[in-house]
Amino acid sequence: MKQLSQIRIVLIDTTHPGNIGSVARAMKVMGLTRLVLVRPRYFPDAKASAMASSAADLLTGAEVVDNLDAAIADCQLVLGASARSRTLEWPMLAARQAGEHIRQAVQAGQDAGRIAVLFGTESVGLSNDQLQRCHFRIEIPANPEYSSLNLSQAVQVICYELRLAFLDAVDSSPPAEPTDPAYAPADKQAVESFLQRLQQMITELDILNPAQPMLLMQRLRRLFMRARLEASEISILQGIVSAVLAQQHRRKDKPADKQQD
């Protein structure tokens, strides 16, 4: 269960410190230990410690960062808990499927320490922008007439499903074969750097809809996040983007003064 313990839980913009404590307890009873806090409004705080009960060690060990990217920069698999239906559809796993998906990924060699599950602020959950950093949205099946789980309850259910998925698997599986480095998942930084260059490319290609310039990039981001790009695929795609950009720049340079090539 060592791998289970390494999966990181990331709370974004948490407003009630009591919830942070309840989350720590919800994690520890299921065997998770890595808590990352993005811009907590109050932390450390006596209420967090009170609610954490015997999970105060998770609070002491919590990483506090001031932006989401810092929280997940080295992550290869990112999932976001979100009950809300979005204008932008995002690949979805129910909580039980998510536990199973993560367990299978780890069994296949995915480093559990580079898996993160994100939880948004209490009032509105994850923003679309935050969700777009996720490979999958996790949905907890709930009463359609009142589906708003308290933050720590949502963490509890997902950590419970993670524990059950890993319990099922424990010791029954052969050790994973080492992953061929060529097929290793890309880390988040590499993906973001590719997406930035891709955005530059489509901007220069002049195919954006002026009324909704961000929509195209959102759709591309959604596609490439879903595909869970591998490190070598990033190299290939970066190579293509570079070739297109180089060609664009030659075109732009040439008609202006033709002085060099």
Add this chain to the structure above:
Amino acid sequence: MKQLSQIRIVLIDTTHPGNIGSVARAMKVMGLTRLVLVRPRYFPDAKASAMASSAADLLTGAEVVDNLDAAIADCQLVLGASARSRTLEWPMLAARQAGEHIRQAVQAGQDAGRIAVLFGTESVGLSNDQLQRCHFRIEIPANPEYSSLNLSQAVQVICYELRLAFLDAVDSSPPAEPTDPAYAPADKQAVESFLQRLQQMITELDILNPAQPMLLMQRLRRLFMRARLEASEISILQGIVSAVLAQQHRRKDKPADKQQD
């Protein structure tokens, strides 16, 4: 799901009113509505209402009784949530099995309104005497080194399992895929036609390795097949490829005669 809503949750000797409110919310988000309180230390209480959020109706409708027998007098199936191992061994169901067991009982004709799940006081859980009023003990799998779930977290997990068990029974279909036609999977012809144009594009970009010209396209095909492209994504990708090809063709035309721009 009407039957699910009738299963009663019984809290015994609850000392923290905030927990009662959290339990109400945990129940309602999973579609349960019947809360029975045995000797609550503080109730009604502002903290209970605050934690209940939009589940305040469950607090208003809660039955308050002064002994356990009154709470379950008419019950035909009683289960007790208990993490502690007892001197007295008791028939045990893990939370998931308990959901399944209850669902099967209801399907076999058991009146859901006469099923109760008991939760003991926060500090020590159910007493042996209380447990002996149960047909089964329910255990939530937890970290053996720290297995003490907060009361409302325990209620959340068990109500979640109940909901899933009843959902499975009601309609066994997986969660619906997005039905928006914009997100429909592309057909095979559309994918192949895109991949052909992509191959043309990278060939003209002149980035193929002459020793292994097919390798790059193989990797791209693997990536895009894995992603299971949607119809609208094909359109987007075709649009990008067209823009790049158009630019390439302008470049090729231009150096030859420079007559137009």
